[in-house]
Amino acid sequence: MSAQEYITSGLLEAYVYGILPEAEAAEVARAMVQYPEVRDEVAAIEAAMFQLATAGAVTPPAPLKENIWQAINASHSVVAPSPIAAQQSVTENTIPLNGKSAPRISWQLAAAFVALIGSLGTNFYLLNNRNQTGQQIIALQQRIDTLSNAQQNLSLQVSRYRNEADMISDPDLKPVVMQSTQKDHPMAATLYWSKTRGEAYVSVQKLPMPPEGMQYQLWAIADGKPVDLGVLTNEMIGKQGMEKVSKAVADGQAFAISLEKAGGSPVPSMDKIYVMGKVI
Amino acid sequence: MPPVANHTEESLVALLKQGDKNAFNYLYDNYSAVLFGVIRRIIFDEITAQDVLQEVFVKIWNNIAQYEPAKGRIYTWMINIARNAAIDKLRSKGEIMKGKIQTGEEVVFSTQQTGGTEQQTDVIGLRKIVEGLKPEHYSIVDLAYYKGFTLDEISKTLDVPLGTVKTRMRAAMQHLRQYFSI
Numbered sequence: 318m319s320a321q322e323y324i325t326s327g328l329l330e331a332y333v334y335g336i337l338p339e340a341e342a343a344e345v346a347r348a349m350v351q352y353p354e355v356r357d358e359v360a361a362i363e364a365a366m367f368q369l370a371t372a373g374a375v376t377p378p379a380p381l382k383e384n385i386w387q388a389i390n391a392s393h394s395v396v397a398p399s400p401i402a403a404q405q406s407v408t409e410n411t412i413p414l415n416g417k418s419a420p421r422i423s424w425q426l427a428a429a430f431v432a433l434i435g436s437l438g439t440n441f442y443l444l445n446n447r448n449q450t451g452q453q454i455i456a457l458q459q460r461i462d463t464l465s466n467a468q469q470n471l472s473l474q475v476s477r478y479r480n481e482a483d484m485i486s487d488p489d490l491k492p493v494v495m496q497s498t499q500k501d502h503p504m505a506a507t508l509y510w511s512k513t514r515g516e517a518y519v520s521v522q523k524l525p526m527p528p529e530g531m532q533y534q535l536w537a538i539a540d541g542k543p544v545d546l547g548v549l550t551n552e553m554i555g556k557q558g559m560e561k562v563s564k565a566v567a568d569g570q571a572f573a574i575s576l577e578k579a580g581g582s583p584v585p586s587m588d589k590i591y592v593m594g595k596v597i
Numbered sequence: 598m599p600p601v602a603n604h605t606e607e608s609l610v611a612l613l614k615q616g617d618k619n620a621f622n623y624l625y626d627n628y629s630a631v632l633f634g635v636i637r638r639i640i641f642d643e644i645t646a647q648d649v650l651q652e653v654f655v656k657i658w659n660n661i662a663q664y665e666p667a668k669g670r671i672y673t674w675m676i677n678i679a680r681n682a683a684i685d686k687l688r689s690k691g692e693i694m695k696g697k698i699q700t701g702e703e704v705v706f707s708t709q710q711t712g713g714t715e716q717q718t719d720v721i722g723l724r725k726i727v728e729g730l731k732p733e734h735y736s737i738v739d740l741a742y743y744k745g746f747t748l749d750e751i752s753k754t755l756d757v758p759l760g761t762v763k764t765r766m767r768a769a770m771q772h773l774r775q776y777f778s779i
Contacts, residue, residue, distance in 0.1 A: 327763025330770045331748055333669070334741040335677035346668050361779050362770055363673045366742070367631070368777040370676055372723040374630040375637050377650055382625055385654045392655060424688040 320352035329355065333362045477558040481520070489513055493572050495594035506592050508535075508572045509559070517562040519549065519574075524591060526554055527576060534577045535562060536585050537569030544569065548581040571595045610671055613661045621658060628672060629654070632679040638743050639683035649686050653679045684745045729776055734769035737762060 323329060323345070331337045332345040349356040489511045497504040505522040519535060527533060533554070535546040547563040573593040575585040612620035633650050640646045656678055664674050727735055733755075740746040740754060748766075752759045773779075 325767065327765075327767040330766045331741065331763070333673060334766075335673075335680070336741050336745060336747050338747070350667065359669065361774060363670045364779045365770060365773040365777050366676070367670070367672050368779070369723070369726060369738075369742070369773060370631045370635055370672075372726055373634040373638055375634040376630045377633040377647060381647055381650060382622075382629070385625070385651050388651055388655050389658050392659070427688070 318348070320348070320354045323348050323352065323355045324358045329359050330362055333359060333366055474558075481559055487511070490518075491596065493594045493596050495572055495574060495592035498573075498590050498593050502591075504592050506574055508562075508594070510566055510569075510572075510596070512566075512568075515565040515567050517546070517566040518559040519562055520559040521549070521554055521556075524554055524574070527551060530579050531576055532579045532581065533574050533591070534581045534585065536573045536575065536590075537566060538571040538573065539568045540570075543573070543585050545581065545583065546572075548577070548579075549574070569596060606671060607666070610661075610664065610666055614664075624657070624671075624675075625654060628675060631672070632675060635676055635679045635743075636683040639680065640686060645686060646683070649683050650679070653682050656682065680743070680745055726773065726776055730769060730772055734765055734772060737765045738769045738773075741766065 318326065328337065328341065328345055332342055337345065345355075345359075349359055490509045491512070493508040493510060495506045495508065504524050506524060507520050507522065508517055509520070510517040524533065532551060533549040535549060537544040537546055545564070546566060549560065553560045571593060573585065573590050575587075576589040576591060577586060609620055609623065613624065629650065632653060633646065636646045636649050636653070637643075640649060653675070657675060660678075664671060668674075730738065736755060737751060740751045741748075746754060748759060748762055752762045755762070757765075
């Protein structure tokens, strides 16, 4: 490097700050011997640094000076008797000019410790994150299951409603509304009957769930006589929608539902007829 | 220029190297405030700072033979001893980690709120000088001069290329020299 290169390199400032590695500091020291301009530049930087330090000067408390002399005297009275100790003391206390003091083991240990703690922390954080992510996935899976169930139910319901709507709009299909025959017990069911096709569908609006061992049975009243149209499954009670009547419905002036023993009865129990409706 | 009322630096150093106690008293009287200011800039605790100043003068006394005038002025040598001793004390207490973890921005920030806890040593003069420097320049002076960071460490701490660190170091010094008319 030429003198000018040294001057503009920024190395001289670092040299004065005492932060250059030993080899580079030695190189700058050689350049100072070789080039007077470099030496002058270093002197100017030193002067500026000194001014900066002076601007921040703080006078130490007066007794400190005496303490320092005591410390110096103490260190000498202790060190002096043993030449070996004295030598050790010198090497220990050697301070490279403009260089950083000996490797700072404690700092490196502290750095390693902090790095270790940081690494452990990161691992814990990542593990935690992973567990959380796993839990989130499970939660999401459950939500998806719930939603798809709900969606299936909905589409089932929609198709039922659609069927119902189709039937209601079918001009051939006549609704027969069956009202409660029991006082103070509002109940209702509807029969959709196509006389020409002999088909009927029943939908329950409001009927109590039958007690165990009992079932509702549907009847047609044809020419004053009850005709068995089969039993209603208990599953459809309390549900929206229709169920096709299992038997053919050829004739009838009225329809009724009675509560019977499970499986049905050949004749309706007259006191257990819950709803009844006439064909209009 | 340092105050050298009765001695040239050359004769002062010669006397010091002979173990002259008067020369050492002279050194203390003229430089203890500057060195204490440097230490206080690094160590907040007054008592710890006093301990460090004491260690520093004992080191100067014990190691004056190591000082080579050809490599620089005696005050530069002493300031760097003081700075390193203060940093060593901080590091031995584990406090430096705070400084090491500091990002460049925080360094700049701390220089902007000069006069805060970090530098009770601050006087109007130093603040004026600091305010005259660009933040990116001052942060480098701060890290190099007061924190003893190597060029490499400064580069990593501020996340700027090594070449930029050197350039800014030079530019900062140019500003300081302009300010001091040196």
